[in-house]
Amino acid sequence: MDLTEIPINEEKVFTGRLLDVRKYTVKLPNGKESTREIVVHPGAVAMLPVEDDYVYLVEQYRFPISQTLLEVPAGKFDEPGEEPLECGKRELEEEIGKTAEKWIYLGYIHTTPGFSNEVIHLYLVKDLKTTQTNPDEDEFLEIKKIKIKEFEKMILENKITDAKTIACYSRAKLLGEI
């Protein structure tokens, strides 16, 4: 069965500093009409930096969930269509003050396919060199160096709950790289 939903109308319902929200009228596979509301996202890159038996994570306050979260370094594309590798290099240096010689692509994920088109490209990065952190003006974060075994335990014990971070771990593990 063809499950495609055909858009027949588009309306911009909110354009903010960060969010672009649109409402569509769609034609369903059964011919009926329905509405779809989506958040249009530019896309992002996340990377798991590995050094010896350690990973680097960042802890930052996430306003939507009113708590801090431990996550892999990540950042949005400056513009749609930016090269993932270019974006990744910028964000790695901005967030943990390092560059990496080795970038292993781990594919991408869809974080919330029910209401957003956000795609996050994932990398494992190795052969790190220290430069200096250069966080965005409104960005406050703390860098954490954690043993890989402890990182695994934190994922299992629900202490790491960020989806992209778990996906980086999972693909790197399946690849035999950590």
Next chain:
Amino acid sequence: MDLTEIPINEEKVFTGRLLDVRKYTVKLPNGKESTREIVVHPGAVAMLPVEDDYVYLVEQYRFPISQTLLEVPAGKFDEPGEEPLECGKRELEEEIGKTAEKWIYLGYIHTTPGFSNEVIHLYLVKDLKTTQTNPDEDEFLEIKKIKIKEFEKMILENKITDAKTIACYSRAKLLGEI
């Protein structure tokens, strides 16, 4: 350092059939003000159904990304504060027409902590019994029974890209349950 951002103003900027979008003015750790735009989500449950060496996934069209996606069965809370287990049982039966005797809680994930409060509770479910599918009116999906080895391969090879599906796999694997 206390990274907390304090909300000092809230504005509902879009309330649709699915999305509830709000804009906040916040006080940053450095005392300056900034804005945060977020999608308020009721929360959801996803589960990985395992039977012998197989998992059950569902394939459905995801309008925001204009393609079909292979995912674990999942669904939103009917209302905030609904019991995850209750929601899970309803969604499992609705989506794949099965009940499960054994529910193993795998913790939860934050899918997009940068712009939404969405939390998805994860379960591994076993000892399945067939009832009948009962999909929502606007929901069209196909049930897929896939070997666990193939499921792993699909995650590694970027054929499974859904974040909650990868998180279910990852926690179940770390727990030694698959």
